[in-house]
Amino acid sequence: xxxxxxxxNTKKNELVGIAEKLFLEKGYEETSIEDILKASGLxxxxxxxxxxxxxxxxxxxxxxxxxxxxxxxxxxxEDRELNALEKLKRFMEKxxxxxxxxxxxxxxxxxxxxxxxxxxKYNLTIxxxxxxxxxxxxxxxxxxxxxxxxxxxxxxxxxxxxxxxxPQSVFFSEYIEDKTKSEQYKTxxxxxxxxxxxxxxxxxxxxx
Amino acid sequence: xxxxxxxxNTKKNELVGIAEKLFLEKGYEETSIEDILKASGLxxxxxxxxxxxxxxxxxxxxxxxxxxxxxxxxxxxEDRELNALEKLKRFMEKxxxxxxxxxxxxxxxxxxxxxxxxxxKYNLTIxxxxxxxxxxxxxxxxxxxxxxxxxxxxxxxxxxxxxxxxPQSVFFSEYIEDKTKSEQYKTxxxxxxxxxxxxxxxxxxxxx
Numbered sequence: 533x534x535x536x537x538x539x540x541n542t543k544k545n546e547l548v549g550i551a552e553k554l555f556l557e558k559g560y561e562e563t564s565i566e567d568i569l570k571a572s573g574l575x576x577x578x579x580x581x582x583x584x585x586x587x588x589x590x591x592x593x594x595x596x597x598x599x600x601x602x603x604x605x606x607x608x609x610e611d612r613e614l615n616a617l618e619k620l621k622r623f624m625e626k627x628x629x630x631x632x633x634x635x636x637x638x639x640x641x642x643x644x645x646x647x648x649x650x651x652x653k654y655n656l657t658i659x660x661x662x663x664x665x666x667x668x669x670x671x672x673x674x675x676x677x678x679x680x681x682x683x684x685x686x687x688x689x690x691x692x693x694x695x696x697x698x699p700q701s702v703f704f705s706e707y708i709e710d711k712t713k714s715e716q717y718k719t720x721x722x723x724x725x726x727x728x729x730x731x732x733x734x735x736x737x738x739x740x
Numbered sequence: 741x742x743x744x745x746x747x748x749n750t751k752k753n754e755l756v757g758i759a760e761k762l763f764l765e766k767g768y769e770e771t772s773i774e775d776i777l778k779a780s781g782l783x784x785x786x787x788x789x790x791x792x793x794x795x796x797x798x799x800x801x802x803x804x805x806x807x808x809x810x811x812x813x814x815x816x817x818e819d820r821e822l823n824a825l826e827k828l829k830r831f832m833e834k835x836x837x838x839x840x841x842x843x844x845x846x847x848x849x850x851x852x853x854x855x856x857x858x859x860x861k862y863n864l865t866i867x868x869x870x871x872x873x874x875x876x877x878x879x880x881x882x883x884x885x886x887x888x889x890x891x892x893x894x895x896x897x898x899x900x901x902x903x904x905x906x907p908q909s910v911f912f913s914e915y916i917e918d919k920t921k922s923e924q925y926k927t928x929x930x931x932x933x934x935x936x937x938x939x940x941x942x943x944x945x946x947x948x
Contacts, residue, residue: 652860660910685911686921686928693905694898694932700905701897702868713894720894724902727935 544582547572548596551589556636560590560644591654594641598658601630602665609665616673620729621736623669628740639708642699659696663689670729680730691725695738752790755780756804759797764844768798768852799862802849806866809838810873817873824881828937829944831877836948847916850907867904871897878937888938899933903946 550572554563565586569579583589608614608622631638641655667688673679681687698707698717706713722738758780762771773794777787791797816822816830839846849863875896881887889895906915906925914921930946 656908656910659908663910681928682931683924683928686924687932689909689911690902690905690925690928690932693908694902697898697901697905697908700864700867700901702864702871703893703897716891716894717898720889720891720898723890724895724898724932724936727938728932730935 540582544592545596547574547579547582548589548593551586552593552637555590555593556640560586560640590641593637594654594658597630597634597637598661601626602661604630605662605665609668616669616676616678617731617734617736619669619672623666624737625740628737632740642704642708655696655699659692662692666692673729673731678731681728687728691728694724695721748790752800753804755782755787755790756797756801759794760801760845763798763801764848768794768848798849801845802862802866805838805842805845806869809834810869812838813870813873817876824877824884824886825939825942825944827877827880831874832945833948836945840948850912850916863904863907867900870900874900881937881939886939889936895936899936902932903929 547568551563551568554567554571558567563586565576565579568574568586568589569576572579583592604626605623608619608626611619614622663685667685670679670681670684670688674681674684698704701707703713703717707717708714718739722736725738726732726734726736755776759771759776762775762779766775771794773784773787776782776794776797777784780787791800812834813831816827816834819827822830871893875893878887878889878892878896882889882892906912909915911921911925915925916922926947930944933946934940934942934944
């Protein structure tokens, strides 16, 4: 990458970081572009050099998050020493670790997804980035005889949507706020995923 | 219901039927309120007596569809002669039969859901109407020892979203247009559902 392009990206990332903080402190709706300008010291022109809108800032923040997780997953997927179950567990570990550091932001995004189509669509786009890596793990597991799955790609596609569709639940707020409900949800989701792969009685740590 | 209220509903339903036909013939976007007026012989004032917008007409059409299916499901759920697996199969049969008669409309709605939040949200609302009946079936199955599920309500909630989330797939159009892909998707979804309930090797006919 040329130096100017690198600079551009660094600046852009900085701006995303500053905006993320504001979104969490004040709420996304309540944060204005003015607020972002103030906190970043940028001019209006400066902001619009990087982004078309506030939505685009949040979209970029979600994209970053997804891409950096994908990058972390790559060496796991490619590791020839690991069997598929190990890979799946590390996949989940990585996902959980990186989600933990962004817990509040993710909760917030999940809320937004319930009422805002833009964020719903970003969530879709991101979920879909993980279909291929998960499909590869399932395929390996089938070859190793650890997983019993007929169509790895379809199964990966369905399971990822199953795992990420919580905001679409009628009980969404209960699952977020009520500890017992939340535990029951996690247990059920883990059971479904584990059984779907044909590896009953394994704990794969969907939520850590 | 008073006679006038019944008349109001009959007229409203007629209007929905006429509009549905137009949506399918011309496409939803391409159908104007003018078109609906023309086909129904209603005045503009007449239309707005029943509906605020074209979206509301389609929403009503989806609601009708969901409610009439729910009504058909009631006697199955309440039948004391049927075990849970029988109930689940009849549940699926009813769902498939009523979807078959509206196949084109449902396909069309699934398309809309990908780009229009209103329809995405209606789909959610409708899916959620089936959580309780499915939860009751699962609960009965657990009591009968046919299903192995720890939390029937959570499992019903997750599985219904799993079954209805196809429009959110990255491979959506392949599943709709490609016969092989479509079969693989159905097989995978059925396997996940059957395994999730702990009743391996049963055919429950998710898609008929």
